[in-house]
Amino acid sequence: MKKKEMIAMLLAGGQGSRLGVLTNSKAKPAVSFGGKYRFIDFPMSNCINSGVDTVGVLTQYQPLLLNRHIGIGIPWDLDRSSGGVTILAPHMKGEHGEWYSGTANAIYQNIEFIEEYDPDYILILAGDHIYKMDYSKMLDFHKQKNCDATIAVREVPLEEADRFGIMNCNPDDSIYEFDEKPKNPKSNLASMGLYIFTWKKLREALVADYRDHDNSDFGKHIIPRMLGENQVVFAYRFNDYWKDVGTIESYWMANMELIKTLPDFNLYDDFWKIYTDSEHQSPQYTGPEADVRASLLADGCEIYGAVYNSVLGADTFVGEGTVIRDSIIMEGGHIGKNSRIERAIIDEQCAIGDNVVIGEGDNIPNNLKPKIYDTGITVVAEHAVVPDGVTIGKNCVIAGVSSLDEYTDNRLCSGGSIIHEPGANNS
Amino acid sequence: MRAIGIILAGGNNERLGELTEMRATSALPVGSCYRALDFPLSNMSNSGLDKVAVITQYNSRSLHDHLSSAKWWDLGRKQGGLFIFSPYLSSKSSFWFRGTADSIYQNITYLKRSNETYVIIASGNAVYKMDYNDLVNYHIRKDADVSIVYRHANDGDDLRQYGVMEFDAFDRLTDLEEKPLEPQSDFISMGIYVIQRTMLIKLLEAIQAEERYDLVKDVFIRYRKKLRIYGYRFDGYWNSLNSIKSYYDCNMDFLRKDIRDLFTKTTPYIATKPKDEPPGKYNSGAMAKGALIGSGSIINGYVGNSVLFRKVFTGDNSSIRNSIVMEGSYIGNNCVVEHAILDKEVILSDGKQVIGTPEHPVIIAKSTVL
Secondary structure, eight states: OOOOOOOEEEEEOOGGGGGGGGGGOOOGGEEEETTTTEEHHHHHHHHHHHOOEEEEEOOOOHHHHHHHHHTTTTGGTTTSSEEEEEEEEOOEETTTTTOSSSSHHHHHHHHHHHTTTHHHHHHEEEEEEEEEOHHHHHHHHHHHHTTTTEEEEEEOOOOGGGGGEEEOTTTOOOOOOOEEEEESSHHHHHEEEEEEEEHHHHHHHHHHHHOOTTTTTTTIIHHHHHHHHTTOOOEEEESSEEOOSSHHHHHHHHHHHSSSSSSSSSOOTTOOOOOOOOOOOOOOOETTTEESSSSSOOTTTSSSEEESSOEOTTEEEEEEOEEEEOOEEOTTTTOOOOOOEEEEEEEETEEEEETTSOSSSOOOOOOOOOTHHHHHSSEEOTTOOOOOOOEEESSEEEESSSOGGHHHGEEEEEOEEEEEEOOOOOO | OOOOEEOOOOOOOOGGGGGGTTSSSGEEEEEETOOOOOOHHHHHHHHHSSEEEOOOTTHHHHHHTTTTTGGGGGOSSSEEEEEEEEOOOOOOOOOOOOOHHHHTTTTTHHHTTTTOOOEEEEESSSSEOOOOHHHHHHHHHHOSEEEEOOOOOOOTGGGGGGGGEEOOOOOOOOEEESSSSSSSSSSEEEEEEEHHHHHHHHHHHHHTTTTTTOIIIIIIIITTSSEEEEEEEEOOOOOOSSSHHHHHHHHTTTSHHHHHHHIIIISOOOOOOOOOOOOOEOOOOEEEEEEOOOTTOOOOSSSEEEEOOTEEOOOOOOOOOOOOOTTTTTEEETTTEEEEEEEETTTTTTTEEOOOOOOOOOEEEEBBBB
């Protein structure tokens, strides 16, 4: 196998449970974003744009959609005869199998894959952040400082620092201490979960740590171990746009921010494109009576109603007389006639009937998961069906095919849930 | 598959004026995201052909760019796949293709090195969706030497621009006239043929020896009595982009739901080279009514009954009506565009007006700055 200077390992196995039903049947990195993308498109595109042409994608939770999306890497030009993209799933070894039990454990279990490319450096990426970053610059920094490990960090407000892994640095940005969610933070430099290691050093640490922890984790174990051994670990400051879209509210917000006339995150950059796999290339059609303003529409949308301040995924249909406001509708959505949808997230391939109202009522947190759905946003899970003529409140959750008799007086009050497990018979 | 494909993409057409000054007719942008060649090429791939040759000649740069990779049409193969043939120099000859038959003859090794029974030949500049398997099955059923796809001309079609065909009661060709002065029927050739590969090789070698070079004139017309030539009727949507009017109409046809659904919502889809543009962005002053808009476009003003390709920018208070605006064009603030075709990368500075008539849309050439 041809030697590679640096290869990337992308941790894409996470569930992202704070995204509620959006990750019921897909891994968090596969969640749609900005009309036509999925979270994983951002680190994947950053890789190819940075000249990193060998990427291992580690999957574990609900990998089906992710596997199909990545395929052999064609959209990212990662279909290569040497390198390219490889999906790395947990597998049987000897008599029994082993799940990926921690971020570092997942890399440990793929040492053989990495060694095939004999890399000098290894880039560890997460699959659930929205940003554009030139990893080759971070590698230059890593080499220039003679680092054993480089950790990408960003400044966060000090009062929020207790939610992050905080790097305590010397004046030259070398790290002397790692504080996981400190009560009294000494610094405001938060780890982005993005690392470059000198592979030889990481390999030693992974092997040693595997003996001590069976759930070896970069933040909890590997970085403290390397610091304890006085290895050279530097913080690499990154202050451009970077979004952790881990909650319903932050997910909704990050989508809405793209709508601004001059958004903070520019998708219209010719020289740092974000690539994605899309079945649809076709244009968007707006009917003679349509009214689309302050919105993003992906390929193949067909709009006959009104769409304001919303993000619509590919191949979405909006019927006559319908008004959609402050909402996200993902790929393949079909919204009937004369409906009114406000502050909703409608996942892929949903069918919403005629004369449906979503988002009406008081802001009462969800009855099942009040901590996840409490900001007024109603969420409809993928492949859900909402019948004609129903009114749905705020913070509601609908999953699966809902039928009219499940709505008391044609109504689902704020905070209510109608959840059918995938595949359940609910006729 | 039983057949290999050949797409004749070398043609140019003076009736398209500035639109084809810098590009082959097959490279004409159509329907907001396609080029004309995407239609026959996707049809071939969707019909299960594993081996397709595209023969280019005039202004082939944009075609070569479009075909830089064959994987979008699922033709990036180790066995077979996509072949692109352009005229070349050799120690013995240094001429351009002298006709359609000659352009295939110059690449006759493509035919000789295949072992599929049939060859499907299609022109590269028509917008339609066809399963060529139906055509090959018909060809076999009729025990034909050549089958030619034809259609009944539409009202208003100028028959003198087409190959006009006459048939007997069994659909066998009795006469074929190319661009006749006095057309004898309403049946026009669509420029799509199926023929046995070995027979095509023999015919091409025979006419080459007589210094004849045209597929229609020197093979089909000259051999019309000698060969069993049959017509295969096709009644679906078809536009051959043979005039500015038909080019304009074809794009406007994509505003019709049935046409749009045929090409973009019904599998198999027509494939094209992806450009990875972000979603279309409609700002607060946007008003798009009866409009087709390509990805990566940013809309501020009014767009009505128009087709915008990818990455078009329209400024505040601008209005675009009954027009076609190709990829990468920039329309400033307070502009008026009516009955116009703006080629790629046209820039209209603030306040400019481009107004044509329904009969004669104004054409603004590629990369013009106004």
